[in-house]
Amino acid sequence: xxxxxxxxxxxxxxxxxxxxxxxxxxxxxxxxxxxxxxxxxxxxxxxxxxxxxxxxxxxxxxxxxxxxxxxxxxxxxxxxxxxxxxxxxxxxxxxxxxxxxxxxxxxxxxxxxxxxxxxxxxxxxxxxxxxxxxxxxxxxxxxxxxxxxxxxxxxxxxxxxxxxxxxxxxxxxxxxxxxxxxxxxxxxxxxxxxxxxxxxxxxxxxxxxxxxxxxxxxxxxxxxxxxxxxxxxxxxxxxxxxxxxxxxxxxxxxxxxxxxxxxxxxxxxxxxxxxxxxxxxxxxxxxxxxxxxxxxxxxxxxxxxxxxxxxxxxxxxxxxxxxxxxxxxxxxxxxxxxxxxxxxxxxxxxxxxxxxxxxxxxxxxxxxxxxxxxxxxxxxxxxxxxxxxxxxxxxxxxxxxxxxxxxxxxxxxxxxxxxxxxxxxxxxxxxxxx
Numbered sequence: 001x002x003x004x005x006x007x008x009x010x011x012x013x014x015x016x017x018x019x020x021x022x023x024x025x026x027x028x029x030x031x032x033x034x035x036x037x038x039x040x041x042x043x044x045x046x047x048x049x050x051x052x053x054x055x056x057x058x059x060x061x062x063x064x065x066x067x068x069x070x071x072x073x074x075x076x077x078x079x080x081x082x083x084x085x086x087x088x089x090x091x092x093x094x095x096x097x098x099x100x101x102x103x104x105x106x107x108x109x110x111x112x113x114x115x116x117x118x119x120x121x122x123x124x125x126x127x128x129x130x131x132x133x134x135x136x137x138x139x140x141x142x143x144x145x146x147x148x149x150x151x152x153x154x155x156x157x158x159x160x161x162x163x164x165x166x167x168x169x170x171x172x173x174x175x176x177x178x179x180x181x182x183x184x185x186x187x188x189x190x191x192x193x194x195x196x197x198x199x200x201x202x203x204x205x206x207x208x209x210x211x212x213x214x215x216x217x218x219x220x221x222x223x224x225x226x227x228x229x230x231x232x233x234x235x236x237x238x239x240x241x242x243x244x245x246x247x248x249x250x251x252x253x254x255x256x257x258x259x260x261x262x263x264x265x266x267x268x269x270x271x272x273x274x275x276x277x278x279x280x281x282x283x284x285x286x287x288x289x290x291x292x293x294x295x296x297x298x299x300x301x302x303x304x305x306x307x308x309x310x311x312x313x314x315x316x317x318x319x320x321x322x323x324x325x326x327x328x329x330x331x332x333x334x335x336x337x338x339x340x341x342x343x344x345x346x347x348x349x350x351x352x353x354x355x356x357x358x359x360x361x362x363x364x365x366x367x368x369x370x371x372x373x374x375x376x377x378x379x380x381x382x383x384x385x386x387x388x389x390x391x392x393x394x395x396x397x398x399x400x401x402x403x404x405x406x407x408x409x410x411x412x413x414x415x416x417x418x419x420x421x422x423x424x425x426x427x428x429x430x431x432x433x434x
Contacts, residue, residue: 018065026137032128038272043105044246049184056099066171067095080202084211087159094152094165101125104276108247113332163213168369188232192222203370203378214370235403245308248355253299260291309409312416317401329425339424353411365396
């Protein structure tokens with residue numbers, strides 16, 4: 001006879017005590033979820049902020065905790081028809097499992113060319129849901145639970161409560177901003193989580209008549225502070241020059257390993273941070289090719305010993321005024337790689353040893369949230385904001401531009417002129433794409 005699973009209490013430095021119900025305990029005890037203990041939340045940021053060694057495991061538990069708290073507040077508020085609560089039982093577990101598909105070092109690999117990756121981490125999660133152990137853990141929720149949970153994680157569900165898992169007010173953002181700031185040791189990610197949770201409501205969309213997660217007007221100041229905290233964390237932590245340098249080196253190691261046939265893109269699914277680097281290290285030692293030799297003797301030791309690529313050039317929004325960076329130069333692409341290798345040749349470096357970095361996060365200030373005004377009127381709050389209520393989005397593009405910095409990293413110290421880069425990867429604003 002199987003012994004029923006009991007709930008558990010977990011002590012957390014951010015939220016104090018997290019209560020796991022029996023289903024959550026079964027999920028957490030699977031090998032698929034335990035893997036998240038070994039995926040760092042901020043990738044390689046610990047090379048800059050030594051305390052930032054927290055993991056996707058910690059974060060997932062925190063999001064689960066906030067989701068249960070939010071559901072309790074919504075229940076206490078009441079005032080919505082029973083059908084708006086359809087699927088409520090799935091929401092905490094979608095929150096718990098929202099990062100189950102992450103690659104090693106979290107988001108870094110998602111910046112690679114699409115053909116180098118099997119899929120985005122939210123799509124990869126579907127493969128983990130297929131595991132027998134995870135399916136057994138989810139069995140009490142019904143046979144359709146894995147598919148419905150995956151829809152919630154991908155933002156494709158029609159459940160009214162879906163906004164707690166994926167959307168402008170999802171609890172993932174509130175949690176990671178607080179946790180990342182705490183462990184990085186910076187004061188930038190402060191969010192009034194308590195006020196935001198208390199301000200959450202299930203509101204009826206005046207256009208569709210359907211219910212979805214929204215917020216009352218009293219919590220708007222807390223929402224605005226969350227958006228600004230996000231901007232500050234990107235500018236000061238996530239896009240810190242040394243964090244980007246470490247990420248560039250790591251991506252180049254993985255990219256070249258795939259190009260040289262040392263690993264297959266499908267093999268990126270599953271390994272933890274250290275497992276992936278160890279496996280690449282093992283294979284390059286067994287291969288006598290030029291790329292393998294470069295990775296084994298120079299690039300992997302450089303990452304391990306924090307000998308990061310150097311800033312050869314750094315251009316701010318002011319430096320780029322009047323110029324438009326080509327779309328193909330923003331993400332990884334064959335065209336950008338060709339420019340990088342041309343620069344490497346000019347600078348006396350090997351192929352792959354120049355990286356152009358211009359990180360993008362178009363949805364940094366994206367909003368699509370229902371708000372209940374003080375007079376009871378419900379309106380949709382979008383990217384344009386609402387005058388006198390939420391004005392931050394009006395300067396969103398300006399803030400976003402100031403957070404982004406175009407950098408050229410070289411694996412050995414070199415100098416690159418502004419003209420060498422601008423004439424290759426930018427064009428005057430208002431002209432057609434090259």
